[in-house]
Amino acid sequence: MRVLAISGSPRRNGNTDILIHTALDVLAAEGVETDFLSLADHPVKPCIACGGCFRGDEVRCVQKDPAFDGILDRVAAAQGILVGSPVYFGSATPQTMALLDRIGYVARRHPDLLRRKVGAAVVVARRAGQNFTFAQLNYFFLIAEMIVPGSNYWNVAFGREKGQVQNDTEGLDTVKTLARNMAWLMKKLDG
Ligand SMILES: Cc1cc2nc3c(=O)[nH]c(=O)nc-3n(C[C@H](O)[C@H](O)[C@H](O)COP(=O)(O)O)c2cc1C
Numbered sequence: 001m002r003v004l005a006i007s008g009s010p011r012r013n014g015n016t017d018i019l020i021h022t023a024l025d026v027l028a029a030e031g032v033e034t035d036f037l038s039l040a041d042h043p044v045k046p047c048i049a050c051g052g053c054f055r056g057d058e059v060r061c062v063q064k065d066p067a068f069d070g071i072l073d074r075v076a077a078a079q080g081i082l083v084g085s086p087v088y089f090g091s092a093t094p095q096t097m098a099l100l101d102r103i104g105y106v107a108r109r110h111p112d113l114l115r116r117k118v119g120a121a122v123v124v125a126r127r128a129g130q131n132f133t134f135a136q137l138n139y140f141f142l143i144a145e146m147i148v149p150g151s152n153y154w155n156v157a158f159g160r161e162k163g164q165v166q167n168d169t170e171g172l173d174t175v176k177t178l179a180r181n182m183a184w185l186m187k188k189l190d191g
Contacts, residue, residue, distance in 0.1 A: 001186050002033040003118075004078035008085040008096025012040045015124040015165035016084040019157055022172055023082055023122060023179040030183035035074055039095040042067040046098040053106045059113060061102050068102065072113070075103055080118040080186050081146070083137050090129035092136050100140050107144050118186050119146035122155045122175055124165055130156040149185045151178035 005024055009016035017038065024034045045065045052062030059072060075081065083100070085092040092100075107113040119141030123133045134154050141148050155178050157171025158164075165171060 001031075001080070001190055002035060002078045003027050003080035003082055003182070003186075004035045004037060004074050005082040006084070006096070006099065007036070007038045007040070008083065008093045008099070009038075010040050010093065010095055011086075011162065012038060014086070014162045015157070015159040016086050016122070018163065018165050019122045019124055019172070019175050020082060020084045022175045023120075023182070026176050026179035027183055030180065032080070032183050032186060035078065037071065037074065039099060042071070044068050044071070044095065044099045044102065046094070047101040047105055054109050059106060059110045061106055063102075068099075071099070072103070072106060076113060078117070079190070080120070080182055081114070081141075082120050082122065082182070083140075084122040084124070085133060085137065087123060087125035087129040087133045090132055092123075092133050096137075100137075104140060104144060111145060114144035114146050116189065117146050118182055118189065119144070119148050120155065120178055120182050122157070122178070124157050124159055124171075126158065126160040130154075130158075147185065147189070149178065149181040151175070151181060
């Protein structure tokens with residue numbers, strides 16, 4: 001059982017990465033294999049609506065983009081997908097949505113890429129827009145037939161400068177509870 005965690009922050013080791021690693025530590029302790037992908041290291045191009053993913057039977061995006069190459073394999077190998085994004089002007093980052101648009105369109109053609117896998121989002125904001133962004137990411141999971149675990153609060157936390165999210169203990173606890181529920185759900189679905 002594996003979770004692919006995608007950080008949509010362009011800022012390495014920032015607040016989004018901290019939230020994701022908080023979740024991954026819990027998942028690892030629960031015996032779930034983890035795979036971390038930072039879009040700061042893989043600047044993925046956006047979807048160009050070429051429709052190439054609908055041609056042929058191969059699970060692929062036809063755009064030439066070394067950063068994207070291999071990501072579909074990592075998605076296919078995971079039973080859970082954790083997406084983290086900072087809030088940028090009230091929504092998820094362009095980096096996050098560029099990747100999700102492309103994975104999502106391939107999955108329209110090949111639904112088993114995401115169908116009945118577990119999807120969860122974590123979001124960090126300085127001040128506002130976190131609920132919209134949280135909903136935005138959950139819309140992605142729900143149109144892809146994914147199953148979304150909850151926590152004891154919405155999976156949002158606050159911080160501005162790198163590391164500030166460490167001060168939001170309630171936010172970190174929410175993410176830990178989410179990760180425990182994600183592991184629980186994945187084990188149920190695996191059985
Ligand atoms: C371009 C840009 C837009 C932002 N827009 C918002 C916003 O709408 N609401 C908010 O609360 N914070 C906003 N922020 C602050 C970030 O969400 C915040 O600094 C967050 O902790 C960054 O996460 P990171 O460390 O993972 O990059 C914005 C930051 C940037 C760079």
